[in-house]
Amino acid sequence: MTCDMHSTSRLIHDIPVQHPSEKIRKTRTIPAQVTIPATRPRWNSQELTGLASVLREEGLNSLVSLQDLLVVQRSVLNQERYEKLLQARLKHNKPPLNFAFYAVEGDGMPPRKLESLQGQSGMILAFEGGTFVWPGIQLGYRRNVTLQPRNEASIELQIETRSLQPLVVEISSFLDENDCQHIIDKALPHIRKSSVKHMDQDVGKPDSNWRTSSTYFMPSDDAVLRRIDDRVSALTLIKKTHQELAQILRYEQGEQYVAHHDYFDPEMYAQNRDIQEMIKRGLFNRLATVFFYLTDVEEGGETNFPRADGLPQPHDFGDCSRGISVYPRRGRIIIFYSQHPSAEADEYSLHGGCQVKRGVKWSANKWIWNKPMDYIQE
Ligand SMILES: O=C(O)CCC(=O)C(=O)O
Secondary structure, three states: OEEOOOOOEEEEOOOOOOOOOOOOOOOOOOOOOOOOOOOOOOOOHHHHHHHHHHHHHHOOOOHHHHHHHHHHHHOOOOHHHHHHHHHHHHHOOOOOOOOEEEEOOOOOOOOEEOOOOOOOOOOEEEEOOOOOOOOOOOOOOEEEEEEOOOOOOOEEEEEEEEEOOOOEEEEOOOOOHHHHHHHHHHHHHHOEEOOOEEOHHHOOOOHHHOEOOEEEEEOOOOHHHHHHHHHHHHHHOOOHHHEOOEEEEEEOOOOOEEEEOOOOOOOOOOOOHHHHHHOHHHOOOEEEEEEEEOOOOOEEOOEEEOOHHHOOOOOOOOOOOOOEEEOOOOOOEEEEEOEOOOOOEOHHHOEEEOOEEEOOEEEEEEEEEOOOOOOOOO
16 A cells, blocks of 8 residues: 555533633643553543533643643543653743644634633633644534635635544535636646655555556645635644645546555655654654545546445455545535544545546645645745
8 A cells, every 4th residue: 555645632511711810830740651541432521520620620820731631631642742742842941732722712713722721711622732623523514614814805614524534524615716727727737647655565566556647746836826725724723834735636537546545654654764754753744635626527536435434444445435425526625634633543534536437637635734844834
């Protein structure tokens, strides 16, 4: 298998967070010996009540304290990474914060990243690992959101949950006709046969064993493309600097990309120094893919997730008959998450571009990392 080139959320329901003044924790250590549970049960209402009352009693005044409390009460999901990143922050005199906290806003506003707990009450989303993911809630769940991308008027979207495992959400209309055509026209002169990053076991094998499409990595060097980057950032709530360049894809009739993961499994790329350097030996990775459909397709060309809903590993990675499929529609996008916010890989994010049976499919992907990359400036 190959991967092409280039922290589980916790919902704290309605915790009435109490505010500073009372007790300030003066010292800080990383909680010792927290264990990762084999299963990850949801918070039950008794636990939530307990947590809320501890918050009230302790009068926690900082996000770090809230993080400590969660870790002590519940343990972390990716202990090794949690401790490494915390140590690195302490070394650089940064607050030892590994979790990100978001306040759930009303009126269709997207969740707002919290910089402090001052004045905060209501529902808070907590993400171990520090990166936001849209909570799936349940299959078919639809939320209307008003985004405020930088340098653009606000836009209203509907985000629909298509799958919970892996987490896939769909926005039926994100790009307009002109955006789609602009990308296609700009890519056309540069498009070349797609390559894949071979896992150690596959080095030397032809790319076409997996992928027969054509590709262009497009720099964000004009106003339309920069606006799309800003929109993607506003939608994912992840900084633009975490994005790779858009990879534009063309599939002609009969072409496909068999099922694969977008993240780099450190063990499968153990001999590849560039990838090891990029993923810092497993600390960082591609977290999410934003996938754009730039054309309709007469038949075929769907994106298939063959392991959706916990299905077993397929025998045939080109078989698109299992799991869920998203069909190409000009302007539609999906976001799927290859990793949990805690940076544990989600093996169920296996996906492929099914054979185009009739017509031509133009599409594009934006890979988003859980760390800043060098491709796109803020
Ligand atoms: O074409 C598709 O629908 C999926 C493409 C894909 O998985 C990829 O480029 O990584």
